[in-house]
Amino acid sequence: MTDKIIIFDTTLRDGEQSPGASMTRDEKLRIARQLERLKVDVIEAGFAASSNGDFECVKAIAQAIKDSTVCSLARANDRDIARAAEALKGAQSARIHTFIATSALHMEKKLRMTPDEVYEQAKQSVRFARNLVADVEFSPEDGYRSDPDFLCRVLEAVIAEGATTINVPDTVGYAVPELYGNFIKSLRERIPNSDKAIWSVHCHNDLGMAVANSLAGVKIGGARQVECTINGLGERAGNCSLEEVVMAVKTRRDYFGLDLGIDTRHILAASRMVSQTTGFVVQPNKAVVGANAFAHASGIHQDGVLKARDTYEIMRAEDVGWSANKIVLGKLSGRNAFKQRLQELGVQLDSEAEINAAFARFKELADRKAEIFDEDILALVSDESVSADKEQFAFVSLAQHSETGERPHAAVVFTVAGKEVKSESDGNGPVDASLKAIEALVQSGAEMVLYSVNAISGSTESQGEVTVRLQNSGRVVNGTGSDPDIVVASAKAYLSALNKLQSKANRVAAQG
Ligand code: KIV
Ligand code: ZN
Numbered sequence: 165m166t167d168k169i170i171i172f173d174t175t176l177r178d179g180e181q182s183p184g185a186s187m188t189r190d191e192k193l194r195i196a197r198q199l200e201r202l203k204v205d206v207i208e209a210g211f212a213a214s215s216n217g218d219f220e221c222v223k224a225i226a227q228a229i230k231d232s233t234v235c236s237l238a239r240a241n242d243r244d245i246a247r248a249a250e251a252l253k254g255a256q257s258a259r260i261h262t263f264i265a266t267s268a269l270h271m272e273k274k275l276r277m278t279p280d281e282v283y284e285q286a287k288q289s290v291r292f293a294r295n296l297v298a299d300v301e302f303s304p305e306d307g308y309r310s311d312p313d314f315l316c317r318v319l320e321a322v323i324a325e326g327a328t329t330i331n332v333p334d335t336v337g338y339a340v341p342e343l344y345g346n347f348i349k350s351l352r353e354r355i356p357n358s359d360k361a362i363w364s365v366h367c368h369n370d371l372g373m374a375v376a377n378s379l380a381g382v383k384i385g386g387a388r389q390v391e392c393t394i395n396g397l398g399e400r401a402g403n404c405s406l407e408e409v410v411m412a413v414k415t416r417r418d419y420f421g422l423d424l425g426i427d428t429r430h431i432l433a434a435s436r437m438v439s440q441t442t443g444f445v446v447q448p449n450k451a452v453v454g455a456n457a458f459a460h461a462s463g464i465h466q467d468g469v470l471k472a473r474d475t476y477e478i479m480r481a482e483d484v485g486w487s488a489n490k491i492v493l494g495k496l497s498g499r500n501a502f503k504q505r506l507q508e509l510g511v512q513l514d515s516e517a518e519i520n521a522a523f524a525r526f527k528e529l530a531d532r533k534a535e536i537f538d539e540d541i542l543a544l545v546s547d548e549s550v551s552a553d554k555e556q557f558a559f560v561s562l563a564q565h566s567e568t569g570e571r572p573h574a575a576v577v578f579t580v581a582g583k584e585v586k587s588e589s590d591g592n593g594p595v596d597a598s599l600k601a602i603e604a605l606v607q608s609g610a611e612m613v614l615y616s617v618n619a620i621s622g623s624t625e626s627q628g629e630v631t632v633r634l635q636n637s638g639r640v641v642n643g644t645g646s647d648p649d650i651v652v653a654s655a656k657a658y659l660s661a662l663n664k665l666q667s668k669a670n671r672v673a674a675q676g
Contacts, residue, residue, distance in 0.1 A: 167421070167422055167423055168388070168422065168423045168424065168425065169382065169388055169389070169390055169413060169422050169423070169424050170205045170206065170362065170364075170388060170389040170390070171204050171205050171206070171389075171390060171392065171406065171409075171410065171424065171425070171426055172204075172205065172206040172208065172235070172364065172389050172390065172391045172392070173199050173204045173206070173207055173208065173391075173392060173393065173394065173406055174208040174366075174391055174392070174393055174398075174403065175195060175199070175393040175394045175397055175406075175438060176192050176195060176196065176207065176208060176209050176210055176221070176225070177208040177209065177210050177211055177237055178208070178391075178393060178398050178399070178403055179393035179394070179397035179398050179402075179403065179438075180192075180210070180397075181398065181399045182397055182398050182399050182402070182442075182444070183399075183640040184442070184443065184444075184614070184633045184640045184641060184642040185397060185442040185444060185642065186641055186642075186664060187441055187442065188663075188664065188667065189217070189220055189221050189224055191441045192209070192210070192221045192224075192225065193221075193224055193225060193228060194437065194441075194511070194512075194545075195394075195434075195437055195438060195441065196209060196225040196228065196229055196234075197228065197229070197512050198430065198433060198434045198437050198511075199232065199394075199434065200229050200230070200231050200232045201427070201430050202426055202427055202428075202430040202431065202434055203231070203232075203425045203426050203427045204232050204406075204426065205232060205233060205389075205425060206232060206233040206234075206235050206259060206389075207225065207229060207232045207233070207234055207235065208235045208236070208237060208261060208391075209221060209222045209225040209226065209234050209235065209236060210222045210225075210236060210237070210251075211236065211237040211238070212236040212237075212238070212244075212247045212248045212250070212251035212252075213238060213239070213243065213244040213247040213248065217667070219247065219250075219251050222234070222236045222248070222251035222252065223251045223252075223253075223254075226251060226252045226253070226254055226255035226258065227254050227255070229255070229256070230256050231256075232257075233255075233257040233258065233259050233299065234252060234255045234256075234257070234258055234259070235252075235258070235259035235260070235261050235301070236248035236251055236252055236259075236260060236261065237261050237262075237263070238260055238261065238262045238263075238289075238293070239262070239263065239264065240262050240263060240264035240285050240286055240288075240289035240290075241285070241289065242289070242292050244262075245260060245262055245289060245292050245293045245296065246292075246296070248260045248261075248262075248293075249293075249296035249297060252297065257299070258297050258299065259297065259299040259300070259301060259329075260293045260296065260297050260299070260300050260301070261300075261301040261302075261303065261331075262289050262290065262293055262300065262301070262302055262303070263302070263303035263304070263305050263333075264282055264285055264286050264289070264304070264305060265282070265304070265305035265306050266279075266282060266286075266304035266305065266306065266307060266310040266314060266315055266318055267305075267306035267307075267309040267310040267311075268310075268311060269306070269309065270305060270306045279314055282318070283314075283317060283318055283321065286302065286304075286318050286321065286322050287321045287322060287325050289302075290302055290322040290325040290326060290327045291325045291326070294325060294326035294327075298328070299328055299329075300326060300327050300328055300329075301327065301328070301329035301330075301331055301364070302319075302322045302327040302329070302330055302331070303330075303331040303332075303333050303366065304318055304319065304332070304333070305333060305335055306333065306335045306336065307331075307332040307333050307334070307335070308332065308333065308334040308335070308338060308339050308344060308347060309335075309336070309338060312347075312350065312351070312354075315351065316351060316354050316355050319351065319355055319358075320355045320356065320357060320358075323355070323357045323358070323360050323361050324357060327361055328361055328362065329361055329362045329363075329364050329389060330358075330361045330362070330363055330364065331363075331364035331365070331366050331389070331391060332347070332348055332351065332363070332364070332365060332366065332381070332387075333366040333367075333368075334365075334366070334367045334368060334374075334377060335366075335368060336368060336370060337367065337368035337369055337370025337371055337373070337374065337400070337401060338370070338371070339367065339373065339377045340371075340373060340377070341373060341376045341377050341379070341380035341384075342380060342384070344365075344367070344377045344380050344381055344385070345377075345380030345381055345383060345384025345385045346384055346385070347385070348363060348365065348381045348384070348385025348386065348387055349384055349385045349386060351363075351385075352385065352386055362388050362389055363381075363385065363386060363387040363388060363389070364387055364388075364389035364390070364391060365377070365378045365381035365382065365385070365387045365389070365390055365391065365404075366391040366403075366404075367381070367391075367403070367404045368398065368399070368400065368401065368402070368403060368404075369396060369398070369400075369401040369402045369403060369404065369405075370400055370401045371401075372401070374396065374401075374402070374403060374404040374405070375396075375404050375405055375408045375409050375412065377404075378390050378391075378392070378404045378409055379409065379412060379413075379420075382413075382420065382422070383419075383420060390404065390409050391403070391404065392404040392405060392406040392409050393405065393406060394406050394407070394434050394435055394437075394438040395407070395435050395438050395439060395444065395446055395450070395453065396408070397438060397442065397444060405451075406431075406434075407431045407434075407435060407451070407452040407453050407484065408451050408452055410424060410426050410428060410431070411428065411431075411451075411452050411479055411484065414426075414428065415478055415479050428483050428484050428485075429482070429483065429484070429485050430485060431452065431453065431484040431485050432453055432484055432485030432486055433485055433509050433511070433542070435452075435453035436453075436538075436539065436542050437511075437542060440542055440543055440629065440644060440646075441644070442642055442644075443616075443631030443632075443633070443642035443643070443644040443657075444631075444642070445616065445618055445631070452479075452484055453484070457481075458477070458481040458486055487538070493505060493526070493530070493536045493541070494530060494534060494535060494536060495527075495530040495531065495534070497526075497530070497536075499519075499523050502522075502523050502526055502541075503519060503523075505538075505541060506519075506522070506541065506545070509538055509541060509542060511541075511542070511545050513545065522544060522545050525544050526541070526544055529544060529627075529648075532648050533625065533627070533648050534625070535625070537620070537626075539620040539627075540620060540626075540627055540646075543620055543627060543629055543646035544646070555659075555663045556580065556581055556662070556663055556666050556667075557578055557579065557580060557602075557606070557659040557662050557663055558578060558579045558659065559576075559578050559645075559652070559655055559656045559659050560577040560578050560579060560584060561576075561577045562574060562575070562576045562577070562598060562651060562652050562655055563575045564594040564597060564598060564651055566593065566594045566597075571590050571591075572590065572591055572592070572593055572594045572596070572597045573588065573589070573590050573591075573597055574588065574589060574591065574594055574597035574598040574600075574601050574651070575587070575588040575601065576588075576598050576601045576602055576655055578602065578655070578659060580605075580606070585605060587601040587602060587604050587605035588601050588604075589601035589604050594651045595615075595650070595651055595654045598651055598654060598655045598658075599612075599632075599654060599655065599658045602655060602658055602659065602662075603658075606662060608634070608636060608662055608665060609636060610634040610635060610636040610661075610662070610665060611634065611635045611636070612632060612633070612634055612635075613633045613634070613635045613640065614631065614632070614633035614642075615630070615631070615632055615633075615654075616630065616631045617629070617630050617650055617653070617654075618630075618631075620646060625648075626648075627646045627647060627648050627653070628646065628647065628648070628649070628650035628653045629644060629645075629646040629653065630644065630645050630646070630650060630653040630654045630656070630657040631643070631644050631657060632644075632645075632654070632657040632658050632660075632661045633661070634658075634661045634662070634665055636665055639665060641661050641664035641665050642661065642664070643656075643657045643658060643659065643660030643661025643662070643663070643664060644657050644660060645657035645658075645659070645660055
């Protein structure tokens with residue numbers, strides 16, 4: 165047993181399974197780079213066999229990332245595993261994560277397989293995967309609700325076949341900390357070759373206990389890998405949140421006695437990047453990364469903190485990336501200052517051309533907005549991927565008229581496959597008119613299931629960040645857009661969602 169916890173981030177796989185959280189290849193690559201900067205040990209980059217798009221994402225990440233292990237999920241069959249291995253070719257360090265359900269419910273109702281068939285398939289898959297890569301993780305899906313005797317039999321067999329990590333998912337978020345911790349402990353005690361593998365926890369948050377369960381798996385169960393996502397992103401109520409689990413282990417080292425390789429100073433940038441990319445807003449009171457996480461509003465607390473910080477602060481805001489000086493740049497800032505700020509925020513743009521394009525947008529924004537905050541810069545670079553030459557639809561300009569007592573009218577100019585078009589419409593309000601104008605021309609037929617506006621940095625001078633969630637033929641996507649003018653931000657968000665709807669190929673869904 166090591167004294168270090170391996171942080172396995174699955175934002176790009178399990179997190180992305182959250183309806184509307186699908187990301188483009190460039191977005192995933194940017195997040196993967198941020199995870200590498202954070203010094204995450206393992207990045208689960210996707211599920212290569214689920215679609216050609218996912219295959220390309222895993223491949224791109226495997227080639228770009230050098231300091232973290234890159235992993236692909238694969239169902240327990242030869243085709244999925246071979247596809248994962250193919251996508252991971254060229255990775256500095258590669259892992260295949262294969263899974264099959266082991267609970268009676270899943271085996272009977274979902275897989276329609278007998279326990280013996282599942283046992284054989286698990287064994288064969290791990291054997292097959294071990295012939296392709298040295299690092300193989302096995303997960304018994306719905307493991308926590310599986311019969312312990314059967315689970316012991318399967319896990320002993322896959323360890324004998326060479327599985328190097330055994331992950332025990334609480335797929336449906338049913339566990340409670342003490343029971344989950346003891347469950348892992350008892351598996352490790354009962355399985356004769358359990359010491360040949362690293363034990364891992366993977367908890368969903370349906371009852372709000374994913375972080376607590378994961379920590380119990382570590383403390384009571386002896387697990388040494390935690391699977392988690394930035395901001396706890398994930399299907400339904402989400403996954404165990406990386407920032408919370410990491411800061412709990414770090415802040416309570418006296419209790420856990422374990423080390424982590426994570427560079428926590430990059431946590432906030434990672435949180436913002438994921439939130440701005442997916443449109444999943446972080447609640448203000450969210451631990452560690454919420455806007456209020458380090459804000460002391462009550463007089464008594466403020467007084468205490470001014471006298472001695474540790475009266476009310478158990479962590480230092482700077483240690484997770486909050487900076488005291490939030491105003492970073494303005495109209496007179498030059499390209500070098502901008503580039504340096506990007507680096508400090510953990511944003512890596514690939515080429516000088518990309519930096520120049522981002523800088524041009526920064527200048528344009530600085531002309532309209534006196535103070536440019538970190539959040540503005542992050543929004544600006546996440547908009548960067550939506551350029552006319554890369555995307556089917558890109559925003560150009562907008563004019564709208566609204567007056568009390570009159571029906572608002574908007575005219576939107578945007579590009580479709582690089583060609584400029586203009587469309588006009590009335591609407592209930594200027595935003596409605598603008599989106600109707602776009603839809604009148606594109607005719608996507610998509611249903612809008614969510615529209616939200618968020619002030620990026622807290623005042624009316626701030627940029628509005630808009631999220632639009634569209635649903636079409638069973639597919640759900642989120643588009644985001646930001647601009648000091650929320651009507652423009654809305655049009656950008658709508659076009660970004662249309663781009664995602666277009667590019668999102670049908671995928672095979674991973675369970676859990
Ligand atoms: O929750 C789950 O069971 C999963 C598996 C695929 C590991 O995500
Ligand atoms: Zn899961």
